[in-house]
Every structure is written in C-alpha cells, then in structure tokens.
Amino acid sequence: LAKDEQRTALPGVATGLAVTGAGGDVLYIEASLADPETGASGVTLTGQLGDVMKESAQIALSYLRSRGVELELPVGDLKDRGVHIHVPAGAVPKDGPSAGVTMTTALVSLLTGRPVRSDVAMTGEVSLTGRVLPIGGVKQKLLAAHQAGITTVLIPKRNEPDLDDVPETVREQLTVHAVSDVREVLALALEPARTREHAAAA
C-alpha cells in the first residue's frame, strides 16, 4: 500500500475508481488552491476531462459553495484563491459522472486540511443537493480497488444489488459502504481533523 498511501498523504487528493477499456482502474483526483498573492482566481480543470466530468467538478464546487457553512468549510478560500482540479495521467481522456464523490472529497480535504484515508476508494455521481446517484461498472471498479490494495470502498446505495456480481473472494477482503448522501462519504473517507494541540505535540 506504500505507493497509494503516498498519493493521498497531503490534503487535496482522493482515490476514485474508473471503468477503462481494460476493466477497471484506480485514479487520483488532485485539487489545489493558489496562494492569494498569486492573484489566481476561478476554476481550472485538467486531465483531458470530457463534458460530463467537467460538469461533475462544477457540481462539487456549487455543492460546497451553497452548503459550506453546514459543512464548516472556510468558503472564503473559494473566492480568494484559484481552484485547480487535475486527474492524472494527463494524456488519457476521461469522462462520466462517477467521479463526483471523489471530486467533492478531494475539495473538502483541501479546504479542511484533513487528508483522505489512503485505504479508501470511492465511486458515485453527486447531485447538486448532495445525493449520491448510481453509476456503472461496480464489478470492474471493485476488482481494480482490490488489486490496488484498497480495503474500503464507497459505492452508491442504489448500486448495492451490483455487489452480487463481485467474486466472493474479493468481496470478503473489502469493506463496502453503500451511501446515499455525500456527507456520508466525507465522514467515512476523511482522516479526523488534526487538532492544533495534536499537531504541536507531533
């Protein structure tokens, strides 16, 4: 798990799951906030994202912009600092709505400074109200997560029936949470906030 742990070591990176031509794959959503002194503003999306995936990023941002107080986020950062969301590898075209939960998690991780758990991967469309909607490719995605050493996977509630298709041996080694609201995703995927005291003691 060393490699994956490294990817999500810093706040702002979350592990997603995609269907590719060759089965499933793990992908990382990276988010950054510019230093206010650089004058950067607005939203930048890179990684050869298709229309639907770009809309997922807009939905994740609007969800945070309208529910930020409820989620106890420093929403002023979204005004003063340019946001960039990138999905490596840079040359591989990507599309689809299923990275919605991953994008939302990466952004909340970035804003709160709480890293994402390195053993957790996730998939699910997010609506503007934070509902987690069903996606495709559950079987391929769980096989890919297992292969990559992931131990906990978050899927949409309405995809629970698809778990029947996942081989028993794989299912037994994965903790799968079926969720219907993106706040459940955040509660399960983010490391606890390090308190200032804790950080000082470290």
Add this chain to the structure above:
Amino acid sequence: LAKDEQRTALPGVATGLAVTGAGGDVLYIEASLADPETGASGVTLTGQLGDVMKESAQIALSYLRSRGVELELPVGDLKDRGVHIHVPAGAVPKDGPSAGVTMTTALVSLLTGRPVRSDVAMTGEVSLTGRVLPIGGVKQKLLAAHQAGITTVLIPKRNEPDLDDVPETVREQLTVHAVSDVREVLALALEPARTREHAAAA
C-alpha cells in the same frame, strides 16, 4: 412516495416530466445559490442540457429578474450569489422547452425557502411574460408521473385536449391542473411559507 418526497424535501428542487426513448420519466430540477462569501456569480447550467433547455433556464431567470417584486422575491440574491441549475442524471443528454415551469418553480422555491410539494409534478414551456405554452408527450408524462407515485400534475391549458389519450384508470388517480400562467403553477406547487413564528414553535 418516500423516495420522491426526499428529493424535494429541501427548497430548490422541483419535479418535472420528460419524454424519453422509453416512454416518459420523472426528472428533478435542482437549483442552488452560492454563499456570497464564496464570490461565485453568474449562472451555471449542468446535466448535459441542450440549447433549448438552456434557453428555458435563461427565460426562467429573466422572468424572475423582471417580475421579482410582484412575486415578492428577494431578487438581490440573484446579484450577490451564483445560481446553479442542475438536472440529474448527469450523463443523460436532455433538451426541449417543457421544463420551463419546473425550472421557474425550483428557482422560486429556492429564493423563498418554500419547498415544492412532493406529490406534484409539472410540465410546460414558459414564455418571458410567464405564459405557459403547450408541450408534447402529455400521455407518456402522466403515465410516468402516476408510476412514480405522483398524485397531482400541472399541464398547460392548451394541452387539455391531450388528456383524452390518458387511460381512464390513470386519469382517475391523478389530480390534473391545466394552467396558462406560471403564477398558477407556483401557487399550486409550493408549500405554504413557514412563518418565522411557526418555525420557532417547531
């Protein structure tokens, strides 16, 4: 009705009706307003909306911008807070003018804080003056509404003759209102405003 009720529980979500390749379907229009501190402005439209449906959103907004005082809306919010309208599912292309009444209702719900009745679905083009213009697929839409547990449907006045095509058994279980002005839609679809006193007592 549990599922649908959940979708419109919060202000800003209204239930529409669409014609799809496979008959009719219920769709949800979600609207959000950004926290002014996030610096968001302008209008964002997502859900793979076609040209005509994007124009419907612009018409709904201009209607509220020009008639806001008459409708007793806090129209200053449209200046200070970014508006986002989204129509799940995110990967399904959608088009046509018939979501005009639903978009207008979702926006008014959001601005007034009055939720939309969870048992009401609606279809109809809206003109810039608020007139409700006829649309297609009344039969399929009413069947889909009935199937989804909806009990009240709002259609354009000029579509009344199309009700003859709806099977008797379905028609009997639906309350259908034929409307010619979007203000009738708002009166029928929005929950009463909760007074501050009422809210405090709850």
Add this chain to the structure above:
Amino acid sequence: LAKDEQRTALPGVATGLAVTGAGGDVLYIEASLADPETGASGVTLTGQLGDVMKESAQIALSYLRSRGVELELPVGDLKDRGVHIHVPAGAVPKDGPSAGVTMTTALVSLLTGRPVRSDVAMTGEVSLTGRVLPIGGVKQKLLAAHQAGITTVLIPKRNEPDLDDVPETVREQLTVHAVSDVREVLALALEPARTREHAAAA
C-alpha cells in the same frame, strides 16, 4: 381576438409575422428588463434565433441607443437593467431580418410603458438608421394575420407591389400601412401613453 389581445396586454410584447414551411404565421416578440437590484446586464436572446435574427435584435438596440433622446426614451434603463428578447415557441428555430420592426416596437413599448395595439401585426427589416427595408412572403404573412384576427398590418413601403398577390377578400378586411421609417411603425402600433393623471383616475 381575446387570445391575441392577452399576449400584448403588457408593455414589451409586439406581434410579428413570419413565413413558415406551412405558409405564414403570427409570432410574438417578448422583451423584458431586469430589476436593477438583480445585477443583470447585457442582452440575452432566446427562441432558437438564427444569426440574421440575432443581428436584427442588435440593430434594434443600437437604433434605440443612438436615437433614444429623439424618441424620448429613458435610455439609462439600457445601462442599468439587463435586456432579454425572446420569441416563443422556444423549440422552433427562427431566422431572417423581417422581425426588425417587431423587435424595435417591443423594446420601445417596454421602455415607454406603452402597450402595443393588439389588433396590429407588422413585418419589415430595419436598418441602423431606422429605414424599413423590404422583406419576403407578404402574401403568406397577410393571410396569417387575417386568420389570426389581426385588422391592421404594417409592411415596408417597397413591398407595396406585393399587395396585388393578396386575395381581394382578405385585403378588404385589413388596414395595410406601407412604411419607410420605423418611427412610422411606432406611431401606428403603440397605444397612446397613459398619462399619470389618467392612470390615477382609472
């Protein structure tokens, strides 16, 4: 005439005439001005308008922006309030320059608060200097106007010869004005300004 009268009852709506695949048709040009508090600005054009028809709207606006004082219009409204011009039905593509007089009339009606006469329909290209230039389809347009209960039609002076093609029975029931300047259109189509005293007395 009840239906059409309703369409132009409020200032900002004018009745135009178009040629369609199935002969001629009446169309309504709707214009709105946003409440300054909504922060809306600029010009929005909807109704699936083609390039030429969008340019007609720009010409109508520039005509009012450069001749506004002469026409005694509150031109400051064009700065402080977003303008929206819409042509229902929203899903039907429309194009051509012949709605120029109708767009200009709808905008002047909106700015002055003077409604457009419900018994008047019009067709004609407008140049940037306010000249009314000839258009096509006079015969089909007059038949459509007559069919819709219109009693007065405004056409370009240079289209007068086309009146020979209109059936005698229809021509006799229509009052046709052939005009060469858009100011003639405004004088013929707009209801007299209601004076403040008159309004108070009503």
Add this chain to the structure above:
Amino acid sequence: LAKDEQRTALPGVATGLAVTGAGGDVLYIEASLADPETGASGVTLTGQLGDVMKESAQIALSYLRSRGVELELPVGDLKDRGVHIHVPAGAVPKDGPSAGVTMTTALVSLLTGRPVRSDVAMTGEVSLTGRVLPIGGVKQKLLAAHQAGITTVLIPKRNEPDLDDVPETVREQLTVHAVSDVREVLALALEPARTREHAAAA
C-alpha cells in the same frame, strides 16, 4: 437621385460598391454611436459580414484611433460610446476588403457630423496606415454606380488601368478620382462642415 440622397442624408452613412453574383451593386455602410448614458461600449458589426470585411472595420477603427488628432476627430467618443457598423440588406452575406474606404468614410462622417455627399460612391481596401490598396471588379462597380445615379466614383490609384474596361458612354458620365490615401477619400466625399453660424442662419 432622390432615393440615394435620402440614405446619406444623415452623418454616418456612406455609399460603397460591391461585386455580386449578378454584376455590381451599390451598398450602404451605416454607422452609429450609442448615447453614453446607455452604457454601450465596444464595436458591433452586423450584416452577415465575412471575416475579411470584419477585419476591414477593425482597420478603419484603428486608423481613426491612431490618427484621430491629425484628422481633428473627437476620438474620446470612441471610448465612451458603443460603435455599431451595419451593412444592409441584413440577410445577404458580404465579404472582401473593398469596403475599407467606405467604412472609414462612414465613421469619420459620424464623428465629425459632416454628411457624405449623396452623389459619391467609393471602393478600395484601406491599410492600417491609410493607404488605399487595389480591389477587383472596377468595371461592374462603375456600371452599378452609374445605374444608381451616382456621378462621382472614388477608386484606388492602382486600379486606374481597369478604367479601360468601362464602356465609353458610362465613363463620360462619371467623374472618377483615383486615390492612394484615405485622406483624399475623406476630402472628396464628405460635405463641408456646417459651421455653427451657418446652421444658425439656415
């Protein structure tokens, strides 16, 4: 000449010459400046202009913006007031660089308030330094000018050899000036400035 005279009666309209599928034709370039109170800014180009013709308008404007003092123009108007250039008829696509002199003349007429002489038509590309460059279709353009009752035509110096192709009878009835700098065009085409005294006396 009554009709053409009417077109250029007000400052801001100049008579150009074009080659069409059916020989040559006279066209009018119309320019307007918005009332500063309308908040209009920038440049609007209409008349279904092609790329090359749009660039001609940009060149004419930059010429005036860089040489305005030399030409004694109130160049501040170009900052405070939106400029619109339109070429009727609105539905006819137009392209090519030969309207450069006509666009420059229409703009200078507008800025100075000096009308363009109604008996003058012109054709010629303009460079950014004000040079008049050669164009095509001299024969067809002069025939069209003659047909339209024009008595004076301005052409580029380097097109003088093309005059040989124009029928003797037409050439004899036209005064042709061959020019190499757009300032010559302005001197020949604009009516003398009406002095305030003259105007008062009239």
Add this chain to the structure above:
Amino acid sequence: LAKDEQRTALPGVATGLAVTGAGGDVLYIEASLADPETGASGVTLTGQLGDVMKESAQIALSYLRSRGVELELPVGDLKDRGVHIHVPAGAVPKDGPSAGVTMTTALVSLLTGRPVRSDVAMTGEVSLTGRVLPIGGVKQKLLAAHQAGITTVLIPKRNEPDLDDVPETVREQLTVHAVSDVREVLALALEPARTREHAAAA
C-alpha cells in the same frame, strides 16, 4: 524605390519577405498604437493571419514586454494604448513563423518613433528570448527582394548555407546580413533616432 520607400516612411511599418504559390513576395507589416483617449486596449491582429503567424505577433509583443527596459522602449505605451498589427493585402491568407523579425521590428519602430530603412527587407522566426531561428524559402525571398528594389536583406544565421542557391547576379546586388539575435535586426534595420534638436532644425 519610390513606392517601397513610401510604405515605410512612417514609424511602424517594416518590410518582410514571404513565400507564395508564385515564388516569393515582399509584404509589409503595419503596426499602430491607439490614442489613449480612445480607450482602446489589447492586441488586434488582421490580414487573415493563420495560427502560427498570430503566435509570432504574441511572441514579438512578449519579447518587448519582458526586454523593454533593456531596449530602452517606452513600455508603458503597451498598457495604455491598443496595439494593432496588420498585414496587407487584407484578403490574402498568410501564415508561418518567418515574419517574427519583421513584426518585432515594426513594433520597435512604432514605439521608438524610428522609421525602418526603406532599402531593408528581412525574414526570420523569433523565439521568446530574441533568438533568430531558421526559416524556409531563402532563395525565393531574395529573388523577390531584389525584384522589389531592396538592397539589404536580413536572414537567420542558420540559413547562411541556403545563400548558395541564390543566383550569383542577384547575390552580388544584395547586401545580406546573417543574424542570430533580433537585436542585430533592430540595429541594422531602424533609422537612427532623430534627436529633438535635429527635428527642430529640419
């Protein structure tokens, strides 16, 4: 040489060399700066320039924006005054990177007020650091320069071997400078600065 001399008489015009379908040709790059009172800003590029040639203009401008102090240029003009670069003839599509030196020279001429020598033509790509990179068509370009009465030609250092292809009779009548930095081009092509005293004495 009368004609060409006229083209570069004013600061802001430089003579370039292009390869066309019919061999080589001389072209003029014209640059202008708007009067600050006109409110013009930004960069306008005309002459039906292709993508590569537009990028050459951006490179020339960025070179001056980053090296302006070193070149003793009044770089504040680039902020306060709109820049326009045009390449006649307006209807002829042009592309390629070889006008880089010519664009840089025209801009420096404009900013310094030093005219470009009328007997000098040039060709060469410019990099962002001011290096002159090799181009194609040296033979055709030198033949065209000679034909046009040019006596001095500037080419990239790395194109020196191509001089072997130029006919002896032409080479003998041309002074060719092979350069590797655009500052050499400026030193060779620009007329000496006229001092204020000199100008007063003239």
Add this chain to the structure above:
Amino acid sequence: LAKDEQRTALPGVATGLAVTGAGGDVLYIEASLADPETGASGVTLTGQLGDVMKESAQIALSYLRSRGVELELPVGDLKDRGVHIHVPAGAVPKDGPSAGVTMTTALVSLLTGRPVRSDVAMTGEVSLTGRVLPIGGVKQKLLAAHQAGITTVLIPKRNEPDLDDVPETVREQLTVHAVSDVREVLALALEPARTREHAAAA
C-alpha cells in the same frame, strides 16, 4: 556544447526531450515575465501546443501558485506580470504531457533568476502535487540528448526499466537521474543562486 549552452544562458529556458516522427529531439521551453508597467497579465502559450501540453503548462503554474512559499518563490510576480511560455520551433505542432518537468523548471528558473544547467535535459509528466509520472520514448529521448551533447538526463522513477533499451555506449556517457518529485528535478537542474555579493564581485 556551445550552441545549447547559449540557449539556457539566461534564466527562464530549460531543455526538454521529445519524440518526433524521426526519433527523438531536444526542445527548449522558454518562459518570460512581462514588465509590470506593460500591463500584461494572464498566461500566454505559444508554439502550436496541443491540448495536453497546454494543460501541462497550467499544471506547472498551479503547482507553483499553491507551493510557492515552500519553494521560496516570489509568487507575487505571477499576479503582477504576464507569463508567456513558448516552445520553438513555432510552426511545429507539439503535444503530450512529458514536458511537465521542463515547463516547471523553466518557470522556477525565471522566478528565481537561477539559470538552468546547460548540460541537463529532462522529461516527465508532473501532477498537481508535484509527482513525476512516467512518459514514453525514453530510448529515443536519451539518444537525442546524447546526440545534442547533453551529459545529464532526468527521467521519471517509474521509467527506470526503460533504460535497459538504451545502447550501452550511450548510457555510459550519460548521467541519468530517476526522480519521483519535481523538487528533485529543480535541485538537479538549476544553477546555484548567485548571491548578490558574488554578482557584485564578478
């Protein structure tokens, strides 16, 4: 090495490696910052860069904007001065993510004033968190670097296995560093900062 040394003599230029139709090639990434007085802002990308390569530049900039303090960069320059990244030759289309490390290095060189070592070339995709991701064409790129007189090459850690394909004779003459974080690239490729004292003494 004279030629290459010249290219990277000034801060802001870094040597990259590309795969072309004819094997591998050395390319230079040039970056410039505009003088604040020129009013330039934003980011300009030239050199006929494809979508993926443009995204690489955006990633490099966002990396510096979010990690600037950690890297001790004067990030305020990114606000006040327009950034331009160019990749000669200007007419050759380029694409792919492998210039990420080179772009980041050129930008850091520019901001810090530390030149890039002229004997170092590099290749590697960079993620938004600064990770160096694997690229293609290692064999062709190392052959090209060797051919161009480069003695040190930086490649992604995950491309180490590809070194087996490089001929023994070439490998022996190259120092190859396999890196996983772009900070390693910066440490290896940038010349030491010249202290103010050192510069004064020189």
